[in-house]
Amino acid sequence: xxxxxxxxxxxSLTTTTLSLSIKPDTQAPDDEDTTQLPLVIWHGxxxxxxxxxxxxxxxxxxxANPGTYVHIIRLADTGNSDRQATFFGNVxxxxxxxxxxxxxxxxxxxxxxxxxxxxxxxxxxxxxxxxRCNKPPVHNLVxxxxxxxxxxxxxxxxxxDWFCNAAESLLRSGTWVEFVQAHVVPAxxxxxxxxxxxxxxxxxxxxxxxxxxxxxxxEYKKRLSTLNLxxxxxxxxxxxxxxxxxxxxxxxxxTDGKVTPLKERNIYxxxxxxxxxxxxxxxxxxxxLPGEHMQIEQDVLEKTFKEFFSATQNDAxxxxxxxxxxxxxxxxxxxxxxxxx
Numbered sequence: 001x002x003x004x005x006x007x008x009x010x011x012s013l014t015t016t017t018l019s020l021s022i023k024p025d026t027q028a029p030d031d032e033d034t035t036q037l038p039l040v041i042w043h044g045x046x047x048x049x050x051x052x053x054x055x056x057x058x059x060x061x062x063x064a065n066p067g068t069y070v071h072i073i074r075l076a077d078t079g080n081s082d083r084q085a086t087f088f089g090n091v092x093x094x095x096x097x098x099x100x101x102x103x104x105x106x107x108x109x110x111x112x113x114x115x116x117x118x119x120x121x122x123x124x125x126x127x128x129x130x131x132r133c134n135k136p137p138v139h140n141l142v143x144x145x146x147x148x149x150x151x152x153x154x155x156x157x158x159x160x161d162w163f164c165n166a167a168e169s170l171l172r173s174g175t176w177v178e179f180v181q182a183h184v185v186p187a188x189x190x191x192x193x194x195x196x197x198x199x200x201x202x203x204x205x206x207x208x209x210x211x212x213x214x215x216x217x218x219e220y221k222k223r224l225s226t227l228n229l230x231x232x233x234x235x236x237x238x239x240x241x242x243x244x245x246x247x248x249x250x251x252x253x254x255t256d257g258k259v260t261p262l263k264e265r266n267i268y269x270x271x272x273x274x275x276x277x278x279x280x281x282x283x284x285x286x287x288x289l290p291g292e293h294m295q296i297e298q299d300v301l302e303k304t305f306k307e308f309f310s311a312t313q314n315d316a317x318x319x320x321x322x323x324x325x326x327x328x329x330x331x332x333x334x335x336x337x338x339x340x341x
Contacts (some may be wrong), residue, residue, distance in 0.1 A: 003054065011221070013056070019076035019269070020286060021043045023075075029136065029218055030167055031311065031315060032145055032314075033314055034312060034313055034314060034316055035111075035312055035317055036065060036066075036067040036068055036109050036310075036311045036312075036313035037068075037111055037112070037113055037114055037115050037119065037139055037309070037311075037312060038068065038069040038070070038071060038107055038111050038114045038115070039061050039068050039070045039071070039072045039114070039115045039116070039309055040070075040072075040073060040102065040108070040114050040115070040116045040117070040126070040138075040152040041054070041058065041059075041068070041070065041071070041072045041073065041078070041116075041117050041118075041122075042073045042098075042116070042117075042118045042122030042123070042126050043072070043073070043086075043119050043120075043122050044086070044120030044122050044294065045087070045185070045257055046083060046086055046164070047185065048074075048079040048080070048083040048086075048284045049072045049079060049082050050078075050079030050082070050101060050163075050324070051196050052074040053091075054072060055072070057088065057301065058072060060145065060298070060301055060302065060305065061305050061309065062245065062300050064239075064305035064309075064310075065305055065309055065310050065311065066129040066307050066311055066331075067311075068309070069108075069265065070124070071102070071105060071107075071108060071114055072278075072290065073098055073102075073122070073224055073230055074101075075097065075099065076293070079243060080166060083163065083225055084163055085185075085288070086121070086168075086185060087163045087167045087186075088163070088167065088183055088185065089168075089183065089185055090182050090183065090188075090204065091185060091188045091189075091204065091205040092204060092205060092208075092249060094108070094125070095125065095129055095132055095133075095268075098125075098129055098279070099129060099132065099133035100133070101119070102114070102129075102135075102286025103133075103135055103136065103217050104126065106145070108136050109135075109136055110320055112317050112320070113136065113137050113138065113139035113317065113321070114136050114137070114138055114139065115140045115141075115142075115308070115309045116129075116130075116138045116140070116141045116142070117141075117142045117143070117144075117309075118141070118142070118143045118145075118146055119143075119145070119294060120144065120145050120146060120147070120293070120294060121146065121186070121189065122146070123143025123145070123147075123148070123247075124143070124146050124148050124206070124209070125142065126138070126141060126143070126188060127141065127143070127146075127148065127224065128205065128209045128210065128217060130223055130224055130227070131217075131219075131220040131223050131224055131273065131287050132209070132220075132223075134223045134226070137226065137311065138227060138326055139227070139229075139319075140227070140228055140229045140230075140231070140308045141227055141230050141231070142231040142232075142233070142304060142308050142309075143231070143232050143233065143247070143288075144235075144247075144291050144294065144296065145233065145234065145235050145238060145240075145241055145244075145247050146241075146246075146247055147189050147241050147244040147246045147247070148210075148232065148234070148246055148247065148248075148249045149191060149210070149243075149249050149250065149251055150189045150190055150191025150199075150246060151186065151190055151191070151241060151242055151243075151246065152184065152190070152191065152192050152193065152242055152243060152252070152254050153157060153242040154171055154190070155320070156314050157256055159237050164306070166229065167181065167184050167185075167186070170184050170187075171184060171186070171187055174289055175187050175198075175201040176198045176199075176201075177191050178202070179202065180202040181202055182204060187204075188203065188204045188205035188206065188290075189203075189205055189206040189268070190203075190206075191203070191206055191207075192254060193251050193252065193253055194253065194254045194255055196307050200212060200213055201317075203316045209273070210272065211267070211272035211273050212266060212267070212272070215266065217274060217296065218275070220272075220273050220316045221271060221272065221274040222274070222325070223271050223274075224273050224274040224275070224278070225274030225277040225279060226320075226323050226324055226325075227283060228316075228320055229283050229285060229308065230275075230278055230284055230285070231285040231304075231308060232247055232248055232249070232285070232286055232287070233247065233283075233285065233286075233287050233289055234247035234248050234286070234287070234288050234289070235286050235289050235290075235291055235292060235293050235294070235295065236290050236291065237290065237291055237292055237294050238292060238293045239292065240292065240294075241293055241306070243259075244293075245259050248261070248262060249262040249265075249267070249268075249275065249332040250262055250265075251265055258340065261265070262275065263279070
């Protein structure tokens with residue numbers, strides 16, 4: 001079993017040794033009718049781009065689909081600083097940085113599209129990337145245990161984790177305090193369904209990308225609805241990201257525990273961000289995995305890479321590019337096969 005185990009939100013990351021048998025990367029198949037799109041990965045809370053586990057996941061992606069160029073998003077130049085940025089920072093500013101980072105990458109920026117995979121909070125951040133810039137444009141988005149409808153609880157920290165304990169101390173000072181909303185990452189996707197007024201007024205991130213405020217941003221819906229496929233994995237026994245159903249965009253009443261599925265919520269019925277538009281074209285996929293938060297078996301990842309991130313037919317990519325509308329100029333007019341890496 002491959003464990004990408006992220007401890008409770010605001011808790012330290014447990015390093016679990018991965019025993020992966022990964023074959024050497026091989027040349028991409030010579031098929032003029034398909035294009036192997038690059039893959040972008042955004043990790044979760046407490047992780048960093050230098051972690052062996054995360055880099056082994058990248059190698060697994062390359063093995064599953066030879067020729068895949070994999071980019072792991074980083075918010076700092078060192079692993080320690082990148083991990084710190086998962087606890088502290090302004091998520092909106094971090095998204096701007098990522099938009100610039102991906103647009104500046106010579107492989108990503110010249111591809112007709114990219115695929116994206118988000119672990120835990122990295123999933124809703126990738127969705128924010130799509131809604132706010134999406135250049136280069138995302139073709140398929142897959143998220144694991146992400147908090148698309150926010151979290152309603154903060155978990156306690158482990159002993160000795162300075163970053164986590166400092167963040168927890170700030171959260172205790174008040175979730176909706178302006179300083180906390182501008183500097184503590186988990187606070188920016190906190191959402192109490194029984195107390196939405198302060199959330200709608202003060203949320204620095206989630207209320208905006210979920211288009212929950214009265215002033216709707218049409219470009220968010222337009223960009224997200226260009227996805228070819230949006231796949232959301234929920235962990236069936238998740239006690240870390242509360243409520244677990246947030247991974248499927250469901251709303252959970254904090255008093256009686258009643259779950260309101262996405263398709264019964266206004267965000268879907270009134271199509272605030274394009275989820276209904278995607279669903280109407282069978283481009284939404286809800287899946288559930290057994291186990292705790294971020295416990296993923298290796299074969300699940302392998303199947304995910306092959307099912308959602310394999311080489312795409314060029315005629316399908318042409319339709320995808322055409323569907324980008326006014327953003328079509330941001331991608332190449334001609335489909336070019338990606339080199340092997």
